[in-house]
Amino acid sequence: MRKYLLFVLLLTMALSACAQNKKTKSAAKEKVNEDMELKNNPHLQAATFGAGCFWCSEAQFQTLEGVVKVESGFSGGTVPNPSYEDVCTGTTGHAEVIEVTYDTTKISYDELLQAFWVSHDPTQLNRQGNDVGTQYRSVIFYHNQEQKEKAEYYKKKLQESGAWSKPIVTEIAPFKVFYKAEDYHQNYYNQNGNEPYCHYVIQPKLEKFKKVFADHLKKQ
Template sequence: MKKYLFLILLISCTAFSQKKTAKANPNLESITLGGGCYWCIEAIFENLEGVKTVVSGFSGGTTKNPSYEEVCTGKTGHAEVVKITYEKSKTNLDEILKVFFTVHDPTTLNRQGADVGTQYRSAIFYSNESQRKTALEIINELNKNKVYNNPIVTKVEPFKNFYEAEEYHQDYYEYNQNKPYCRLVIQPKLEKFEKVFKDRLKKK
């Protein structure tokens, strides 16, 4: 409970402002995050106000156009990730990362629960200096305030590539809610998110 209260406090003190960059739509920005199985992270961010799209895929490795089976071997160097595109007028990177650090364990190296391997590592793939700075500031703040019992091991790395996962991985929770993994692993994370960020849920 301590870490959730601290994250809420951080959010309430954060102004929703980010420097605009020259893009086709300056109100849109993307960040790529790895926090264990992408089915979990995707289901959560699809419910956050201000998030426009969430795409499951692979990032951080060397194998081009990897399949899910190849990534599962742990030999491609890729992590399971989600590419999140959000509207900066409705949310910002601070909030995105505070949700991220609430719904997965950033202190376990190459592991989230029963999912073990480098493909399940905790990682933030930044696209610009502003994203890198924000990520490091939040990690330092969480470590300084001892929000977790152990140090955060999340890797903060420059974005190099993103390969979209196969179609059946997209919106996985939405179409498979009754499957054991969804009920036992994803649903508890989703409930935690809905409790902590209840005022930031996307209106349906």
């Protein structure tokens, strides 16, 4: 009887492992197909922004019409393949960022820049609210010369406009590499909307953002 029960247990474990392996392979295949589709679409481009906690930025940019995909991760550091815990030490040089894939026929880089500056306080150096450290710095990582010129132009215009009483400290730097954060960071607000941080920090920012960009939001 014991041998039979042991056999059933081992068989169940083997079937479960097989199913999980198939699920993992299927997810990986879907990811490759999605990346290929995005790469082959001439209307899709990438933009990379750091505006404090990437959970907040991700939730905001996901609402914009023309934004196809938003991924949370890290850029601008010196340590390859950093973990979230590594970046949180403030010693890797990375900033928490979002990589935005957008459809240029529906939304422009100019509009994304507008959303970027509205989404956070660009006068706070190496922090956003209670999130403190170089990993929370305000930064634009440009992917080409056009993005660089537009980022610098609008930063200058905003500074001259007096929209903020303090200097804008947003860093503008060339994009080098994006490291995607762990899975549990992706789509964070939509997956964890009832968590205290989402309720008390992200939600108020998101509501304010939606009011400003009411004409640019995705149709529900």
